[in-house]
Amino acid sequence: MVKASHPAKEDHPTVTADPHAQDPAAQNAQVRTFQDVLGLLLKAQAKEDPTRPGVFIEPTNTEIADAINSRFGAGTITNEHIRRLRNGTVKNPGLEVASILADFFDLPLDVFKATGSETSRRVVEEVQRFVDSRRRTTSEDPEPPTVAVLARTTRRLSPAGQARVVRYAERVAQLEAMESETDPHALPSDD
DSSP, X not given: OOOOSSOOXXXXXXXXXXXXXXXXXXXXXXXXXXXXXXXXXXXXXXXXXXXXXTOEEOOOXXXXXXXXXXXXXXXXXXHHHHHHHHHTSSSOOXXXXXXXXXHHTTOOGGGGOTTOXXXXXXXXXXXXXXXXHHHHHHHHXXXXXXXXXXXXXXXXXXXXXXXXXXXXXXXXXXXXXXXXXXXXXXXOOOO
Protein backbone atom coordinates (compact mmCIF):
# COMPACT_ATOMS: atom_id res chain seq x y z
CA MET A 1 0.00 0.00 0.00
CA VAL A 2 1.36 3.43 -0.95
CA LYS A 3 0.66 6.32 1.38
CA ALA A 4 1.99 9.84 1.11
CA SER A 5 3.65 11.21 4.19
CA HIS A 6 2.77 14.80 3.31
CA PRO A 7 -0.70 16.30 2.96
CA ALA A 8 -1.95 16.57 -0.61
CA LYS A 9 -1.32 19.84 -2.38
CA GLU A 10 -4.07 21.50 -4.37
CA ASP A 11 -5.10 19.24 -7.20
CA HIS A 12 -5.60 21.24 -10.38
CA PRO A 13 -5.91 19.70 -13.81
CA THR A 14 -3.06 20.38 -16.17
CA VAL A 15 -4.41 22.61 -18.92
CA THR A 16 -2.43 23.80 -21.89
CA ALA A 17 -3.17 25.02 -25.36
CA ASP A 18 -0.77 22.39 -26.70
CA PRO A 19 0.19 19.91 -23.97
CA HIS A 20 1.73 17.59 -26.50
CA ALA A 21 4.52 19.88 -27.69
CA GLN A 22 7.95 18.57 -26.81
CA ASP A 23 11.52 19.30 -27.67
CA PRO A 24 12.34 17.14 -30.72
CA ALA A 25 15.62 16.07 -29.11
CA ALA A 26 13.74 14.85 -26.04
CA GLN A 27 11.34 12.87 -28.21
CA ASN A 28 14.18 10.90 -29.78
CA ALA A 29 16.11 10.29 -26.58
CA GLN A 30 16.59 6.58 -25.93
CA VAL A 31 16.76 6.81 -22.15
CA ARG A 32 13.56 8.01 -20.51
CA THR A 33 12.94 8.51 -16.84
CA PHE A 34 9.95 7.11 -15.00
CA GLN A 35 8.57 10.66 -14.87
CA ASP A 36 8.99 11.04 -18.68
CA VAL A 37 7.06 7.86 -19.43
CA LEU A 38 4.34 8.61 -16.88
CA GLY A 39 3.96 12.13 -18.26
CA LEU A 40 3.71 10.80 -21.81
CA LEU A 41 1.07 8.24 -20.83
CA LEU A 42 -0.95 10.96 -19.08
CA LYS A 43 -0.66 13.27 -22.10
CA ALA A 44 -2.16 10.47 -24.15
CA GLN A 45 -5.05 10.39 -21.63
CA ALA A 46 -5.71 14.14 -21.95
CA LYS A 47 -9.21 15.00 -23.12
CA GLU A 48 -10.05 17.96 -25.32
CA ASP A 49 -12.07 20.60 -23.53
CA PRO A 50 -15.43 20.68 -25.33
CA THR A 51 -15.77 24.42 -24.78
CA ARG A 52 -12.21 25.29 -25.87
CA PRO A 53 -11.09 23.40 -28.98
CA GLY A 54 -7.37 22.70 -29.02
CA VAL A 55 -7.11 22.85 -25.22
CA PHE A 56 -6.41 19.50 -23.60
CA ILE A 57 -6.93 18.68 -19.95
CA GLU A 58 -4.83 15.94 -18.42
CA PRO A 59 -6.37 13.94 -15.60
CA THR A 60 -5.80 15.43 -12.15
CA ASN A 61 -3.81 13.65 -9.48
CA THR A 62 -7.05 12.98 -7.62
CA GLU A 63 -8.72 11.52 -10.72
CA ILE A 64 -5.77 9.20 -11.29
CA ALA A 65 -5.59 8.11 -7.65
CA ASP A 66 -9.37 7.57 -7.52
CA ALA A 67 -9.29 5.46 -10.70
CA ILE A 68 -6.39 3.35 -9.39
CA ASN A 69 -8.03 2.94 -5.97
CA SER A 70 -11.30 2.00 -7.64
CA ARG A 71 -9.56 -0.66 -9.71
CA PHE A 72 -7.05 -2.00 -7.19
CA GLY A 73 -8.68 -1.26 -3.84
CA ALA A 74 -9.11 1.70 -1.55
CA GLY A 75 -5.87 3.12 -0.20
CA THR A 76 -3.67 1.71 -2.98
CA ILE A 77 -2.23 5.14 -3.79
CA THR A 78 -2.84 8.78 -2.84
CA ASN A 79 -3.16 11.85 -4.99
CA GLU A 80 -0.10 13.27 -3.21
CA HIS A 81 1.98 10.28 -4.26
CA ILE A 82 0.76 10.71 -7.86
CA ARG A 83 1.76 14.39 -7.67
CA ARG A 84 5.23 13.47 -6.49
CA LEU A 85 5.59 10.89 -9.27
CA ARG A 86 4.47 13.42 -11.87
CA ASN A 87 6.76 16.21 -10.73
CA GLY A 88 9.78 13.93 -10.33
CA THR A 89 10.15 14.24 -6.55
CA VAL A 90 9.94 10.45 -6.45
CA LYS A 91 12.48 9.27 -9.01
CA ASN A 92 12.17 5.55 -8.36
CA PRO A 93 8.65 4.55 -7.33
CA GLY A 94 9.53 0.96 -6.51
CA LEU A 95 8.32 -2.25 -8.04
CA GLU A 96 4.88 -2.25 -6.38
CA VAL A 97 3.88 1.23 -7.59
CA ALA A 98 5.41 0.70 -11.03
CA SER A 99 3.48 -2.58 -11.34
CA ILE A 100 0.23 -0.92 -10.31
CA LEU A 101 0.72 1.91 -12.82
CA ALA A 102 1.70 -0.49 -15.60
CA ASP A 103 -1.45 -2.53 -14.88
CA PHE A 104 -3.50 0.65 -14.73
CA PHE A 105 -2.35 1.61 -18.24
CA ASP A 106 -2.58 -2.05 -19.40
CA LEU A 107 1.09 -2.02 -20.35
CA PRO A 108 4.04 -4.27 -19.57
CA LEU A 109 5.97 -3.36 -16.43
CA ASP A 110 9.22 -2.70 -18.26
CA VAL A 111 7.61 0.22 -20.12
CA PHE A 112 8.84 2.32 -17.19
CA LYS A 113 12.42 0.97 -17.30
CA ALA A 114 14.98 3.24 -18.95
CA THR A 115 16.53 0.12 -20.48
CA GLY A 116 13.24 -1.62 -21.23
CA SER A 117 12.72 -4.31 -23.80
CA GLU A 118 12.30 -3.74 -27.51
CA THR A 119 8.54 -4.19 -26.99
CA SER A 120 8.38 -1.52 -24.30
CA ARG A 121 10.46 0.83 -26.46
CA ARG A 122 7.97 0.33 -29.29
CA VAL A 123 5.03 0.93 -26.96
CA VAL A 124 6.52 4.24 -25.80
CA GLU A 125 7.26 5.23 -29.41
CA GLU A 126 3.69 4.40 -30.44
CA VAL A 127 2.25 6.45 -27.57
CA GLN A 128 4.56 9.32 -28.57
CA ARG A 129 3.32 9.06 -32.19
CA PHE A 130 -0.29 9.19 -30.94
CA VAL A 131 0.41 12.28 -28.82
CA ASP A 132 2.24 13.91 -31.74
CA SER A 133 -0.59 13.15 -34.17
CA ARG A 134 -3.10 14.76 -31.81
CA ARG A 135 -0.88 17.82 -31.57
CA ARG A 136 -0.54 18.06 -35.36
CA THR A 137 -4.28 17.58 -35.85
CA THR A 138 -5.18 20.36 -33.45
CA SER A 139 -2.37 22.74 -34.40
CA GLU A 140 -2.87 22.32 -38.16
CA ASP A 141 -6.63 22.77 -37.89
CA PRO A 142 -7.13 26.48 -38.62
CA GLU A 143 -10.89 26.53 -38.14
CA PRO A 144 -12.22 29.09 -35.68
CA PRO A 145 -13.47 27.84 -32.30
CA THR A 146 -17.08 28.62 -33.24
CA VAL A 147 -16.85 26.25 -36.20
CA ALA A 148 -15.43 23.49 -34.02
CA VAL A 149 -18.24 23.97 -31.49
CA LEU A 150 -20.79 23.89 -34.30
CA ALA A 151 -19.28 20.68 -35.67
CA ARG A 152 -19.31 18.98 -32.26
CA THR A 153 -22.88 20.07 -31.62
CA THR A 154 -24.00 18.92 -35.08
CA ARG A 155 -22.44 15.47 -34.54
CA ARG A 156 -24.88 14.91 -31.68
CA LEU A 157 -27.91 15.50 -33.93
CA SER A 158 -29.84 12.87 -35.83
CA PRO A 159 -29.04 12.51 -39.57
CA ALA A 160 -32.19 14.52 -40.33
CA GLY A 161 -31.11 17.24 -37.91
CA GLN A 162 -27.65 17.33 -39.49
CA ALA A 163 -29.23 17.74 -42.93
CA ARG A 164 -31.26 20.68 -41.60
CA VAL A 165 -28.12 22.36 -40.26
CA VAL A 166 -26.48 21.99 -43.69
CA ARG A 167 -29.54 23.54 -45.38
CA TYR A 168 -29.53 26.45 -42.92
CA ALA A 169 -25.81 27.02 -43.42
CA GLU A 170 -26.26 27.04 -47.19
CA ARG A 171 -29.07 29.60 -46.87
CA VAL A 172 -26.95 31.83 -44.66
CA ALA A 173 -24.10 31.60 -47.21
CA GLN A 174 -26.54 32.61 -49.98
CA LEU A 175 -27.78 35.56 -47.91
CA GLU A 176 -24.22 36.74 -47.22
CA ALA A 177 -23.37 36.46 -50.91
CA MET A 178 -26.43 38.54 -51.83
CA GLU A 179 -25.57 41.11 -49.15
CA SER A 180 -22.02 41.48 -50.44
CA GLU A 181 -23.34 41.97 -54.00
CA THR A 182 -25.70 44.75 -52.93
CA ASP A 183 -23.24 46.50 -50.59
CA PRO A 184 -19.85 46.92 -52.27
CA HIS A 185 -18.37 48.30 -49.01
CA ALA A 186 -19.34 45.22 -46.97
CA LEU A 187 -16.44 43.50 -45.32
CA PRO A 188 -15.76 39.91 -46.41
CA SER A 189 -16.82 37.23 -43.96
CA ASP A 190 -14.33 35.32 -41.76
CA ASP A 191 -14.67 32.07 -43.73
